[in-house]
Amino acid sequence: MTLRYAVDAVVLDIEGTTSATGFVVDVLYPYSRDRFADLLSQRADEPEVARAIAQVRELTGEPDADAAAIEKTLNAWLDEDRKATPLKTLQGIVWAEGFARGDLVSHFYADVVPQLRAWHAAGVRLYVYSSGSVAAQRAWFTNSPEGDLTSLVSGFYDTENAGPKQEAASYRRIASATGVEPSRLLFLSDRPGELDAAREAGWHAVGVRRPGEPYFAQGVGDHAQAGSFDEITVSGSTA
Ligand SMILES: CSCCC(=O)C(=O)COP(=O)(O)O
Numbered sequence: 001m002t003l004r005y006a007v008d009a010v011v012l013d014i015e016g017t018t019s020a021t022g023f024v025v026d027v028l029y030p031y032s033r034d035r036f037a038d039l040l041s042q043r044a045d046e047p048e049v050a051r052a053i054a055q056v057r058e059l060t061g062e063p064d065a066d067a068a069a070i071e072k073t074l075n076a077w078l079d080e081d082r083k084a085t086p087l088k089t090l091q092g093i094v095w096a097e098g099f100a101r102g103d104l105v106s107h108f109y110a111d112v113v114p115q116l117r118a119w120h121a122a123g124v125r126l127y128v129y130s131s132g133s134v135a136a137q138r139a140w141f142t143n144s145p146e147g148d149l150t151s152l153v154s155g156f157y158d159t160e161n162a163g164p165k166q167e168a169a170s171y172r173r174i175a176s177a178t179g180v181e182p183s184r185l186l187f188l189s190d191r192p193g194e195l196d197a198a199r200e201a202g203w204h205a206v207g208v209r210r211p212g213e214p215y216f217a218q219g220v221g222d223h224a225q226a227g228s229f230d231e232i233t234v235s236g237s238t239a
């Protein structure tokens with residue numbers, strides 16, 4: 001079945017939607033885990049690192065946590081795939097450097113990039129909204145197996161510049177930042193709580209259900225659903 005939307009912009013979740021959770025967990029997570037100790041002990045004075053450390057201390061209620069304690073917390077969050085903002089900030093720093101030095105190349109499901117190109121060519125703007133930090137998102141789209149895709153993307157949003165992904169206020173913030181009417185925005189995600197929040201903000205929302213992804217069995221509630229981007233037709237404002 002094909003889902004059809006006349007919208008001005010599509011907003012993309014990454015993990016589970018454009019890209020495999022398995023790749024993130026099996027490739028990116030160990031990469032960051034291996035580098036947290038050095039980051040925390042050698043670069044704690046860098047403003048972004050210092051801010052993330054302060055956020056970890058606040059979230060854990062341990063104001064005096066040292067580098068070892070913070071590393072332990074980060075690794076526990078990694079184990080449970082918790083989307084904690086300071087974890088994502090620190091991962092973003094490590095990953096962006098890994099992508100830049102050629103250690104990492106991102107992953108996109110085979111149906112994704114052709115559709116992103118087609119939607120972009122049809123005049124539909126593309127945005128990213130992921131728990132991964134903006135730095136990580138940029139590196140992900142810059143270093144894809146099909147080369148640099150950032151020219152397709154009009155903006156990047158994360159839990160810092162937009163807010164939590166399961167709150168409608170975050171989607172209202174993105175609509176306002178992009179200048180696109182909520183009813184002209186389509187959000188694609190694998191998580192029902194995120195789809196609920198987008199719908200509450202007046203957006204269209206489609207649940208992307210891919211076999212093998214963690215949310216496949218749970219489903220996407222009463223949201224429209226697609227097994228791949230090939231099942232979604234998007235036309236711009238002239239349609
Ligand atoms: C390039 S972002 C890396 C993936 C990640 O860390 C993440 O948390 C993605 O979560 P999403 O909100 O895209 O499901």
Ligand SMILES: [Mg+2]
Pocket residue numbers: 013014015016017189190191
């Ligand atoms: Mg996701």
